[in-house]
Amino acid sequence: MRTQVVIVGAGPAGLLLSHLLGLEGIDSVLLERQTPEYVQARIRAGILEAGTVELLRDTGLGDRLDAEGMEHRGIHLQWPGNRHHLDFVDLTGRSVTVYGQTEVTKDLMAAREKAGRPAFYSASEVELHDVTGSPFVTFVDGDGHAQRIDADVVVGCDGFHGPSRDFVPRQQVWERAYPFAWLGVLADVAPSTDELIYAWHPDGFAMHSMRSPHVSRFYLQVAPDEDIARWSDDRIWTALSERLGVPGWTLHTGPITEKSVLPMRSFVTTPMRHGNLYLAGDAAHIVPPTGAKGLNLAVADVALLSTALTASFQGDDDLVDAYSETALRRVWRCTHFSWWMTSMLHRHGDDFDAQLQLSQLQRTVTSEAAATELANNYAGLPL
Ligand code: FAD
Ligand code: DHB
Numbered sequence: 001m002r003t004q005v006v007i008v009g010a011g012p013a014g015l016l017l018s019h020l021l022g023l024e025g026i027d028s029v030l031l032e033r034q035t036p037e038y039v040q041a042r043i044r045a046g047i048l049e050a051g052t053v054e055l056l057r058d059t060g061l062g063d064r065l066d067a068e069g070m071e072h073r074g075i076h077l078q079w080p081g082n083r084h085h086l087d088f089v090d091l092t093g094r095s096v097t098v099y100g101q102t103e104v105t106k107d108l109m110a111a112r113e114k115a116g117r118p119a120f121y122s123a124s125e126v127e128l129h130d131v132t133g134s135p136f137v138t139f140v141d142g143d144g145h146a147q148r149i150d151a152d153v154v155v156g157c158d159g160f161h162g163p164s165r166d167f168v169p170r171q172q173v174w175e176r177a178y179p180f181a182w183l184g185v186l187a188d189v190a191p192s193t194d195e196l197i198y199a200w201h202p203d204g205f206a207m208h209s210m211r212s213p214h215v216s217r218f219y220l221q222v223a224p225d226e227d228i229a230r231w232s233d234d235r236i237w238t239a240l241s242e243r244l245g246v247p248g249w250t251l252h253t254g255p256i257t258e259k260s261v262l263p264m265r266s267f268v269t270t271p272m273r274h275g276n277l278y279l280a281g282d283a284a285h286i287v288p289p290t291g292a293k294g295l296n297l298a299v300a301d302v303a304l305l306s307t308a309l310t311a312s313f314q315g316d317d318d319l320v321d322a323y324s325e326t327a328l329r330r331v332w333r334c335t336h337f338s339w340w341m342t343s344m345l346h347r348h349g350d351d352f353d354a355q356l357q358l359s360q361l362q363r364t365v366t367s368e369a370a371a372t373e374l375a376n377n378y379a380g381l382p383l
Helices: 012-023 036-041 050-058 063-068 088-092 101-115 233-244 294-313 318-345 351-366 368-379
Strands: 005-008 028-031 070-072 074-079 082-087 096-098 124-129 136-140 146-150 153-156 172-187 197-199 206-212 215-222 256-270 277-279
Touching: 005 012, 012 028, 012 101, 012 294, 036 101, 050 063, 050 096, 050 294, 063 101, 074 088, 074 351, 082 088, 082 351, 082 368, 088 368, 096 206, 172 233, 197 233, 197 318, 206 233, 215 233, 233 256, 256 318, 294 318, 318 351, 318 368, 351 368
Parallel strands: 005 028, 005 153, 074 197, 153 277
Antiparallel strands: 070 096, 074 082, 124 136, 136 146, 172 215, 172 256, 197 206, 206 215
């Protein structure tokens, strides 16, 4: 089989890239190790930047997003006895939208099926060949048949654990492991807040997010090697009430439908291109989740790459030649913002560190310049 672009990985980066290339008349084939049901059900990110929402709308993916997405003007920043609302719309003119990664993935899968773009799910033994010459990819399909696809370009959208990154000779890798993790909780209960709450607390960070008017999402700072068996539903609700509580506010509880421990790290590898192989999304970089950048950064990479590849197929290589450098400017901005939000809000270090964090939080809610800086980064830089 032959195509113009083989895309390894059908997470949000791979699915969106295939959609954007399709709109430009460029053929692609998606290879995914998991089943479609598995990919659709993975509970991950929940917040879309203004630019991500615009891109999805402009490319025909706005119907359900507009009907079911919840537009938020900003967030609440909190520490004991204090809850302050930062209004991004007042500060920057831009908002964010609550719409789960599960829903973005479903919309993209539906668009792929409607357009009849080919995909191989349950693909195993994916290997890349001759990426600096005439690339091809070999794999075993879901029925156990060996397959080969020849292409002009291969794009690795296969996440942090995928194989593509190993085919790019590394210039440099930067990594930071954080001394804590998140316990993520999904519950069938109406949110107890209008907009997200990010809370600093002496026992550790807590966050109240949501997925719909009937489903709430919560995160609690825990140890990196936390044993989830130690977190009964009762213990989770007690910790959330304590860490998120302010006088006069009540946390509503309900059945917990999912809980898991998420490690937190920063990771950047360069370059993001080697010959005819490109990396996009988590395959090239990871940010800790505080600030909700991971999914949005993957979207920004593929928006840039689809424009660059389109120009390249028309004979102009300037944008593909600049892809790695251009993408990495945004990657490092988001890496800094995610590190900064993480460092400000999680308990680590000693009491001196705690006082610095509280001072930074106070400054962020009282200085318009500081609040605007957070708002610009959170609502997202233009694509
Ligand atoms: P992925 O979504 O990881 O997709 C990569 C795809 O490649 C997967 O479908 C995988 O199955 C496939 N693949 C891997 N290996 C192979 C192979 N050998 N062959 C073929 N296919 C392969 N971000 C936030 O902003 N907020 C959050 O709350 C949040 N929570 C998260 C929770 C978890 C557990 C994780 C892992 C990430 C979370 N993120 C969150 C980050 C966000 O989900 C990612 O940044 C986003 O999914 C990146 O999209 P992607 O398409 O680049 O990678
Ligand atoms: C969510 C995750 C985040 O990391 C974040 O900063 C905001 C919201 C979420 O899963 O809803």
